[in-house]
Amino acid sequence: MSAKNSTTVSDGFSPEERAAMKERAAELRAEGKKGAKKADDLQAVLDRIAQMAPDDRALAERVHATVTAAAPQLSPKTWYGMPAYANADGKIVVFFQDSGKFNYRYSTLGFQDEANLDDGDLWPVSYALQKWSPAVEKKVAALVKAAVS
Structure with missing residues (x-):
């Protein structure tokens, strides 16, 4: 998702994005028990993001969207x-770890062993994340696509 929404990159989710996520959670709940679990999990993520400090929240919202x-x-x-x-x-x-969780100077985008990022005998699985930009969005999207490939 690009920064060309009705919000700027640093603002996080637009009102339209928030409404769409709430609608999706309601759709999942309507699908029954399995859908309700997915909706509850999605809501837990959104609630956790909402609890973050403003700078961390803005990053987490962009990571979530991406x-x-x-x-x-x-x-x-x-x-x-x-x-x-x-x-x-x-x-x-x-996963996304906000800087406030352990009082770090940066947030972290991390990948578990299920991610398909293997590159020889040594590869990064954790990335420091301080600011969001189109270049960061592109890199995160590429990493995530590779991780699930």
Whole structure:
């Protein structure tokens, strides 16, 4: 999702995006027990993001939008109190750790061993994230697409 919405990059979700997510959660609940679980997991992620400090929240909202657009097959859920995205087996592929969680100077975008990012004998699985930009969005989308490939 680009920064060309009715909001700027640093503002996080637009009112339209928030409304669409609420509508999707309601649709999932209407699908029955399995859909209700997905809706509850999505709501838990959105609630966790809403609790973050403004700068972390803005990053988390952009990560959420980018991950869900790049890999719609991943399911949002919380993992150790962090927004995370799991494959069909329920295993975490990617997560976002806000800087406030452990009082770090940067937020972290991390990948678990389910991510297909292998590159020889050494590859990064965690990325410091301080500011969102179109270049960051492009890199995150590419990483997430590779992780689920």
